[in-house]
Amino acid sequence: MSQSIEQPADGTTGRTPVRAVPTSADVARLAGVSRATVSYVLNNTSAVRISEPTRERVREAARELGYVPHAAARTLRAGHSRLVLLPTAHVPVGPLYSGFFNDLQWALRRLDYTVVQYGSVGLAAEDAARAWAELRPAAVVSMGEVEVTPGAVEILRRSGVKAVITVGTRAAEGTHSLVLDQPRVGEVAAEHLIATGRRRIGVVVPEEPGLGMFSGPRLDGARRAAEAAGATVVPLPLAYTEESAVALAARWPELGLDAVFGYNDEYAMLLMRALQDAGVDVPGDTAVIGADDLLLGRLLRPRLSTVHIDLIEGGELAALVDDAVNGTADATGRRPLLDSRVIVRESS
Amino acid sequence: MSQSIEQPADGTTGRTPVRAVPTSADVARLAGVSRATVSYVLNNTSAVRISEPTRERVREAARELGYVPHAAARTLRAGHSRLVLLPTAHVPVGPLYSGFFNDLQWALRRLDYTVVQYGSVGLAAEDAARAWAELRPAAVVSMGEVEVTPGAVEILRRSGVKAVITVGTRAAEGTHSLVLDQPRVGEVAAEHLIATGRRRIGVVVPEEPGLGMFSGPRLDGARRAAEAAGATVVPLPLAYTEESAVALAARWPELGLDAVFGYNDEYAMLLMRALQDAGVDVPGDTAVIGADDLLLGRLLRPRLSTVHIDLIEGGELAALVDDAVNGTADATGRRPLLDSRVIVRESS
DNA sequence: TTGAAAGCGATACCAA
DNA sequence: TTGGTATCGCTTTCAA
Numbered sequence: 001m002s003q004s005i006e007q008p009a010d011g012t013t014g015r016t017p018v019r020a021v022p023t024s025a026d027v028a029r030l031a032g033v034s035r036a037t038v039s040y041v042l043n044n045t046s047a048v049r050i051s052e053p054t055r056e057r058v059r060e061a062a063r064e065l066g067y068v069p070h071a072a073a074r075t076l077r078a079g080h081s082r083l084v085l086l087p088t089a090h091v092p093v094g095p096l097y098s099g100f101f102n103d104l105q106w107a108l109r110r111l112d113y114t115v116v117q118y119g120s121v122g123l124a125a126e127d128a129a130r131a132w133a134e135l136r137p138a139a140v141v142s143m144g145e146v147e148v149t150p151g152a153v154e155i156l157r158r159s160g161v162k163a164v165i166t167v168g169t170r171a172a173e174g175t176h177s178l179v180l181d182q183p184r185v186g187e188v189a190a191e192h193l194i195a196t197g198r199r200r201i202g203v204v205v206p207e208e209p210g211l212g213m214f215s216g217p218r219l220d221g222a223r224r225a226a227e228a229a230g231a232t233v234v235p236l237p238l239a240y241t242e243e244s245a246v247a248l249a250a251r252w253p254e255l256g257l258d259a260v261f262g263y264n265d266e267y268a269m270l271l272m273r274a275l276q277d278a279g280v281d282v283p284g285d286t287a288v289i290g291a292d293d294l295l296l297g298r299l300l301r302p303r304l305s306t307v308h309i310d311l312i313e314g315g316e317l318a319a320l321v322d323d324a325v326n327g328t329a330d331a332t333g334r335r336p337l338l339d340s341r342v343i344v345r346e347s348s
Numbered sequence: 349m350s351q352s353i354e355q356p357a358d359g360t361t362g363r364t365p366v367r368a369v370p371t372s373a374d375v376a377r378l379a380g381v382s383r384a385t386v387s388y389v390l391n392n393t394s395a396v397r398i399s400e401p402t403r404e405r406v407r408e409a410a411r412e413l414g415y416v417p418h419a420a421a422r423t424l425r426a427g428h429s430r431l432v433l434l435p436t437a438h439v440p441v442g443p444l445y446s447g448f449f450n451d452l453q454w455a456l457r458r459l460d461y462t463v464v465q466y467g468s469v470g471l472a473a474e475d476a477a478r479a480w481a482e483l484r485p486a487a488v489v490s491m492g493e494v495e496v497t498p499g500a501v502e503i504l505r506r507s508g509v510k511a512v513i514t515v516g517t518r519a520a521e522g523t524h525s526l527v528l529d530q531p532r533v534g535e536v537a538a539e540h541l542i543a544t545g546r547r548r549i550g551v552v553v554p555e556e557p558g559l560g561m562f563s564g565p566r567l568d569g570a571r572r573a574a575e576a577a578g579a580t581v582v583p584l585p586l587a588y589t590e591e592s593a594v595a596l597a598a599r600w601p602e603l604g605l606d607a608v609f610g611y612n613d614e615y616a617m618l619l620m621r622a623l624q625d626a627g628v629d630v631p632g633d634t635a636v637i638g639a640d641d642l643l644l645g646r647l648l649r650p651r652l653s654t655v656h657i658d659l660i661e662g663g664e665l666a667a668l669v670d671d672a673v674n675g676t677a678d679a680t681g682r683r684p685l686l687d688s689r690v691i692v693r694e695s696s
Numbered sequence: 697t698t699g700a701a702a703g704c705g706a707t708a709c710c711a712a
Numbered sequence: 713t714t715g716g717t718a719t720c721g722c723t724t725t726c727a728a
Binding site: 033035037050076 | 721
């Protein structure tokens with residue numbers, strides 16, 4: 001196989017002393033004005049009126065020098081940044097999250113924020129908070145992958161972070177919290193299975209770390225629905241490997257289950273295949289339902305039933321972030337943040 | 349369904365004038381030393397000897413105040429940051445990339461860099477470059493999702509960015525380029541199909557935007573292999589929807605293909621299911637192979653053959669980034685960056 | 697061993 | 713309408 005590592009053709013890296021980075025003073029000098037004027041022109045400061053010829057000279061000088069303002073200097077002077085920090089742990093998987101992230105970033109950029117994701121794998125909550133705080137972001141928006149402890153919130157607050165927003169399974173103290181109703185996902189799944197005559201329901205609990213924040217509440221929701229109907233729920237630990245699924249399927253007769261909620265479509269697909277290979281008829285012997293409504297679920301036979309989840313829209317969260325930064329956020333206008341509904345196909 | 353937006357219980361947001369953020373001057377005051385001493389202690393400056401009691405007083409004061417250094421001020425003073433910017437467009441899909449990203453971030457943090465991902469959807473190359481340049485990162489590492497034009501490189505260079513590194517399908521001018529051999533993926537797939545007696549090979553070309561950087565080279569690689577063996581390659585545009593797959597499968601008889609390379613496992617799974625539903629026997633009538641070696645490919649029947657791709661390790665890329673920033677990167681030590689091999693299962 | 701002070705780049709007040 | 717200048721928080725040289 002071929003491969004290559006290429007270097008810049010010229011010697012611009014390292015050796016050659018890089019041409020000094022242009023500052024607003026350089027722009028001022030070239031345009032023959034003061035630095036203040038440069039600032040006024042480049043920021044379109046409306047409180048000050050600058051003649052059009054001067055404006056043009058300044059802009060031309062900036063263009064010629066390739067001037068780019070220095071965010072750190074601006075931040076220092078302003079006393080605050082326009083940075084919004086999105087901590088991420090495991091890179092969010094699935095079209096649900098990735099679409100959401102793109103929307104959010106786009107909407108925040110329209111509001112003149114600079115959005116960055118900060119990978120925080122392997123950092124304890126408060127170490128992570130200190131790392132974030134060094135950047136003095138205007139806001140931190142946690143999507144529930146990274147734990148935000150009260151101590152972490154305190155660190156951020158004392159560092160001048162205007163808003164801490166958490167989106168997750170439960171409210172985090174001291175933050176603006178958007179609580180996504182994860183139990184509801186398990187509940188609608190269980191209700192559907194019960195309504196179609198099932199009584200002993202297995203609920204997959206992924207063994208992969210980092211999913212506990214979601215799987216626990218979904219299990220609880222299923223339990224709630226089962227108790228209300230006199231049905232039984234059995235937790236089923238499962239790793240995302242073929243071996244684990246085969247092992248679980250092998251125990252199926254002794255478990256005596258007539259239905260299973262697979263946590264999400266991926267785990268459900270994995271388990272369904274293992275069950276079929278073990279001679280279990282789906283949905284005859286056991287009904288199977290997943291969650292997330294992945295396209296792939298329609299490719300198996302029987303087609304996989306699923307719980308469709310509607311997430312809050314990125315644009316709305318962006319507006320909330322802006323309000324929180326400005327201190328104008330309120331608790332009015334509450335609306336559904338997470339809507340769950342069953343899509344019945346062939347596996348249940 | 350239930351939902352809620354919660355606010356901080358106390359009135360810390362907006363109204364209450366937030367307690368001033370502690371600076372190193374505050375720490376100095378509390379510890380009864382100068383700001384210089386604080387800096388020495390907190391940065392473990394080895395060139396200066398500070399008595400142990402003093403060090404402890406400073407550290408204690410910092411702890412008590414919840415002091416967190418101000419990255420912008422440090423950057424301004426130092427003349428450079430320790431920021432590494434990873435532009436992302438579409439959130440990287442698949443376990444291959446997400447594992448890689450985590451490794452890279454972890455390794456760079458060990459080298460004392462601050463890594464952030466910058467979502468750059470919907471920004472033209474040079475606008476994006478200006479946005480990145482405002483942050484004055486030490487390095488920009490593009491994973492091929494965002495185009496890095498020569499103009500963009502120039503903007504970054506003039507803003508003092510020490511290293512621009514691109515990982516993608518081809519070298520980008522003026523950057524350290526890691527060229528991943530995408531054609532090789534298509535080539536090994538086609539070679540395998542030809543070796544098993546296939547002669548008319550379809551190659552899926554995803555219609556989704558942003559995948560062109562990968563699909564084109566893979567198609568070219570397949571073409572190369574086919575030409576060498578006197579076989580034929582037919583490009584097959586396909587959107588990632590069930591309808592598109594069904595429509596393509598309906599045209600199958602007139603296409604007269606005896607094999608298809610599905611671009612990756614997801615497209616391959618989608619198409620294989622549509623083919624089966626249309627009465628095409630896999631692999632009897634038509635062989636199918638994907639790429640990426642997803643677990644899900646093993647869940648279909650027949651099990652999906654695939655091209656397994658080994659990506660460069662995050663830790664190695666981190667080392668290269670560090671060398672590039674320090675100007676010590678060289679072109680020696682070339683090694684495979686991307687290795688492709690066929691995993692034959694049942695669909696081919 | 698510690699302190700005083702200059703200066704990084706951009707902005708906004710106050711004069712002119 | 714434009715310019716001079718103090719200031720943000722931190723690091724580092726030079727003096728003490």
